[in-house]
Amino acid sequence: MDAEETKDAIREFINNVDDEGLKKLWKFIYVDFEVVATEEDIKAIERGEQEIMNGELRRL
Structure with a gap:
């Protein structure tokens, strides 16, 4: 999975998580x-x- 596919997968995941799940993730x-x-x-x-x-x- 390249960087762009990873970003898309993360966006899709976030869009499908409820508010409580987003709070836990944050x-x-x-x-x-x-x-x-x-x-x-x-x-x-x-x-x-x-x-x-x-x-x-x-x-340094």
């Missing part, structure tokens, strides 16, 4: 949705913590 997206760190994120955080402990300072 709550899930904006309140309950949790972003999970990837392995790369964890490595970057660990590297940053180590740099802080070593007194290193890097500017």
